[in-house]
Amino acid sequence: MSLDLMESTANGTGNEKDTLYMLGGVALMVFGAGLILSNPTIRRYMSQFGVGNLATAVIPDVERYFKLRAM
Template sequence: MAMDLMEAAANGTGNDKDTLYLLGGVALMVFGVGLVLSNPTVRRYMSQFGVGNLASNVIPDVERYFKLRAM
């Protein structure tokens, strides 16, 4: 009985570790982006670049794409 449980646990650990590494990497990236964007200098450059304007210009194109895809 114990050997069966050990074999079953050993077979699934590879997938579990991969998932853990993937989610940990995503969490670190989100945390890093948050740290970078909290810097006032970066915020100033982003406002000069016009990221808000870029996002508002892209939204109609995305909506049009989804309408065409739904056809």
């Protein structure tokens, strides 16, 4: 039985490797979105669409949530 498990991970069919690739891809997407949104030109375009105001409107709600959670 242990030989079967070793063969499956040696062939690259292990779940750990797939999970690692998936989490690495998600991390790269978040990092890329952060890089794009940190550009001042992009932020100016986003504020024209109203997304910039959404972020400033959400911050008080998040602070209120953490205060309630700390109680």
